[in-house]
Amino acid sequence: MNQRLKNMSEWMNENQIDISIITSTENVFYLSGFYSDPHERLLALALFQQEEPILICPAMETEDAKASGWTYEIIGYSDVENPWEMIRKAIDKRVNKVTKLAIEKEHMNVERYEALTSLFPEAAFVSAEERLRKLRMIKDEKEISKIREACALADYAVEVGCSEIQEGKTELDILAVIEYELKKKGITQMSFATMVLTGTNGASPHGTPGLTKIKKGDFVLFDLGVVVDGYCSDITRTVAYGDISNQQQEIYDTVLKAQLAAIDASKPGAACSNVDLTARNIIRDAGYGDYFPHRLGHGLGIGVHEYPSLTETNSLLLEKGMVYTIEPGIYVPNIAGVRIEDDILVTADGVEVLTKFPKELQMIK
Numbered sequence: 001m002n003q004r005l006k007n008m009s010e011w012m013n014e015n016q017i018d019i020s021i022i023t024s025t026e027n028v029f030y031l032s033g034f035y036s037d038p039h040e041r042l043l044a045l046a047l048f049q050q051e052e053p054i055l056i057c058p059a060m061e062t063e064d065a066k067a068s069g070w071t072y073e074i075i076g077y078s079d080v081e082n083p084w085e086m087i088r089k090a091i092d093k094r095v096n097k098v099t100k101l102a103i104e105k106e107h108m109n110v111e112r113y114e115a116l117t118s119l120f121p122e123a124a125f126v127s128a129e130e131r132l133r134k135l136r137m138i139k140d141e142k143e144i145s146k147i148r149e150a151c152a153l154a155d156y157a158v159e160v161g162c163s164e165i166q167e168g169k170t171e172l173d174i175l176a177v178i179e180y181e182l183k184k185k186g187i188t189q190m191s192f193a194t195m196v197l198t199g200t201n202g203a204s205p206h207g208t209p210g211l212t213k214i215k216k217g218d219f220v221l222f223d224l225g226v227v228v229d230g231y232c233s234d235i236t237r238t239v240a241y242g243d244i245s246n247q248q249q250e251i252y253d254t255v256l257k258a259q260l261a262a263i264d265a266s267k268p269g270a271a272c273s274n275v276d277l278t279a280r281n282i283i284r285d286a287g288y289g290d291y292f293p294h295r296l297g298h299g300l301g302i303g304v305h306e307y308p309s310l311t312e313t314n315s316l317l318l319e320k321g322m323v324y325t326i327e328p329g330i331y332v333p334n335i336a337g338v339r340i341e342d343d344i345l346v347t348a349d350g351v352e353v354l355t356k357f358p359k360e361l362q363m364i365k
Contacts, residue, residue: 001052002031002033002055002086002131004030004031004135005031005047005053005167007135008020008031008046008047008132009049009050010050010137010139011051012049012102012277013054013285015100015126016096016099017049017093017095017098017100017101017102018048018049018095018097018099018100018101018104019046019048019101019234020045020046020047020048020125020128021046021047021099021101021102021103021116022044022045022047022085022103022104022128022132023042023044023046023107023108024041024104025037025043026070026106026302026303027045027104027107027128027132027341028043028044028045028055028135028136029230029302030132030135030136030302031045031047031053031101032045032053032055032065032068032070033065033068033069033070033095033246034055034057034068034069034070035067035068036055036061036065036067037229037343038058041057041058041079042056042057042058042083042084042112042231043056043057043058044056044083044110046056046086046087046090046091046203047271048094048095049093052072052073052096053073054072054073054074054075054087054090055072055074055075056069056074056075056077056083056086056087057074057075057076057077058076058077058078058079059077060079061076061077062074062076062328064120064235067187068122068186069258071360073090073260074085075090080142082355083105083229084116084119084223088119090219090336094344095327096289097122097240098120098123099107099123099124100123100124100126101116101120101123101124101125101126101175102125102127102128102131103116103125103126103128104127104128104129104132105125105127106129106212107285109167113125115341122270131153133306133307135321136299136301136302136306136307137299137307137308137319137321137322137351138319138320138321138322139301139321139322139345140321141195141233143231143301144321144323144345146228146229146230146231147206147228147231147232147233147300147301147318147323147343147345147354148354149229149236150191150225150226150227150228150231150232150233151233151257151343151354151355151356152267152356153182153185153187153223153226153228154225154226154233154234154355154357155234155235155355155356155357156181156185157178157181157182157197157222157226157235158222158223158224158235158237158333160177160178160181160182161174161175161177161178161220161222161356162220162222162237162253162362163179163194163219163241165214165239165241165364166214167213167215167216167241168213168215168216170210170211170212170213170216170311171196171197171198171201171209171210171211171212171214172196172209172210172211172215172264173222174196174220175194175195175196175209178194178196178222179194179217181257182226183264184277187226187227187342188227189226189227190224190225190226190227191211191224191225191227191232191233191234191304192224192225192234192304194209194224194267195208195209195221195222195223195254196209196220196222197209197212197220197221197223197337198212198214198215198218198219198220198221198241199212199214199215199218199219199336199356200255200333200334200335200336200337201337202219202220202238202331202332202336202337202338202339203223203331203332203335203336204331204337205293205294205329205337205338205339206315207337209211211224213239214241216241216242217241217242217243217244217245218240218241218242219239219240219241219244219252219336219337219343220238220240220241220250220338220364221234221236221238221338221339222236222238222239223235223236223238223339223341225304230302231302232300232301232304233318233343233354233355234300234304234305234341234343235343235357236327236339236340236341236343237340237341237357237359238252238337238338238339238340239361239362239363240252240361240363240364241297241364242351242363242364242365243363247335247336248336248338249336249361251288251330251336251338252288252338252361254282254283254286254288254330255283255328255329255330255338255339255340256340256359257282258278258279258280258282258283258328258357259279259326259327259328259340259341259342260359261278261279261282262275262279262326262328263326263342263344263351263353264278265345266318266346266350266351267280267318267346267349267350267351268274268317268318268319268320268347268349268350269317269318269349270317270318270344271306271314271315271316271317271318272309272310272311272314272315272317272318273312273313273314273315274298275296275297275310275318275326276295276296276297276310276311276312277312277341279296279326279328280292280296280312280328282326283328283330288330291327291330291331292329292330292331293331294329295309295310295311296310296311296319296323296326296327296328297309297310297324297326297327297341297344298322298324298325299322299323300323300324300325300343301323306339308322308324309324310324310325310359318345318346319346320346320347320348321343321345322346323345323346323354324343324344325341325342325344325354326341326342326344327339327340327341328340340359341355342354342355342359343355
């Protein structure tokens with residue numbers, strides 16, 4: 001049994017949990033090594049204190065699960081079978097009575113919860129999220145290696161995007177080239193929907209790329225990430241096309257100053273709140289506090305948004321092995337939006353910036 005499964009079994013023993021039913025793609029992958037997005041079909045891991053775990057997946061994916069390295073029992077079900085009845089029979093062979101059951105409360109939908117309560121009407125349900133978040137928050141060397149590779153490809157993607165900037169091209173024109181060039185390198189999945197935003201569109205932190213054309217005097221904002229062997233990267237760069245106004249320059253310089261200061265404030269033992277406030281206070285002092293509406297950053301790994309969350313109220317201390325983003329932004333409607341984002345690894349005595357594309361304002365003529 002791998003160490004991650006052992007960690008869960010130890011936690012279950014300590015908390016007298018009879019079964020854990022893990023149903024999210026990310027956590028099943030983290031614990032089993034098998035990555036699957038079965039859409040509406042059930043994917044699950046059944047974990048026990050002492051007994052060997054069970055993987056539950058559509059029958060069409062059982063061979064893929066074996067190929068991923070899973071060596072324990074697999075319940076493969078067809079589209080006309082009820083997987084919950086199959087799970088109940090397998091559990092009955094391992095556990096006499098289920099009194100406490102751990103689930104991912106934030107992930108499990110009501111229909112599946114009701115199915116479990118009907119199977120185990122006397123069981124108390126507890127959350128598995130906190131334990132899994134803590135386990136996933138500290139990355140091992142293998143995970144860090146995959147994130148490094150994903151970050152290098154994110155840098156490449158921004159480079160491709162910058163090389164495509166030309167007056168008259170649309171946001172989607174550039175986005176298409178970025179993803180095409182990544183596919184030529186074997187990348188099949190992005191961390192999230194790629195963003196290429198120009199002009200005032202960049203003033204929407206979660207804007208949607210469209211047919212807006214690039215013109216001189218505009219910023220172009222790239223926010224994208226690449227998935228490598230199940231692990232994500234996440235980078236944002238904002239570049240200028242042609243000459244920009246004094247206010248645009250001031251906004252950019254303020255975001256860059258805040259981002260660099262937050263990186264300098266990052267180290268083992270620093271509170272997430274202190275890192276956030278280091279950047280936030282710089283932006284507030286420059287008069288743009290109302291235009292920085294989101295947290296400074298978030299954890300990064302199998303999920304593009306993991307723990308820790310870098311907010312001004314989170315007192316959690318940074319530890320070696322954490323990977324997270326630092327991404328301050330200023331978004332002034334009808335003027336401009338600027339965000340600069342890097343992926344950060346906490347080391348024994350400081351941090352390493354994993355994304356390397358230059359942050360000094362790139363002026364593309």
